[in-house]
Amino acid sequence: MAESVEVGRRVRLPNGAERPIQVYINGTQQREGADYTVRGREVLFSRPLVKEKLSGARWLAMLLGLFGSYGKNETVDVHFRRGGRTQVITDAKIVD
DSSP, X not given: OOEEEEEEEEXXXXXXXXXXXXXXXXXXXXXXXXXXXXXXXXXXXXEEEEEEEOOHHHHHHHHTTSOOOOSOOOOEEEEEEETTEEEEESSOOEEO
């Protein structure tokens, strides 16, 4: 069975990222103030985010198509403006 672990509460924004900033976890839009805040060049979440930790055997079984993965695995997408254009970071790196 896959194990889910807390990986952090922050996502770094690239240089020059400007508002509006929209944040999605697993495709669900989050609310600024309730779910996250923007501090400088970081998005800080109000709760820890969780990623699935796969063992080598589980990863191999998935690669071979024997079974899937059913642990909790949150992905973060961030939409922002930079240089007058909307840009998107998909599956943003989550940091402590």
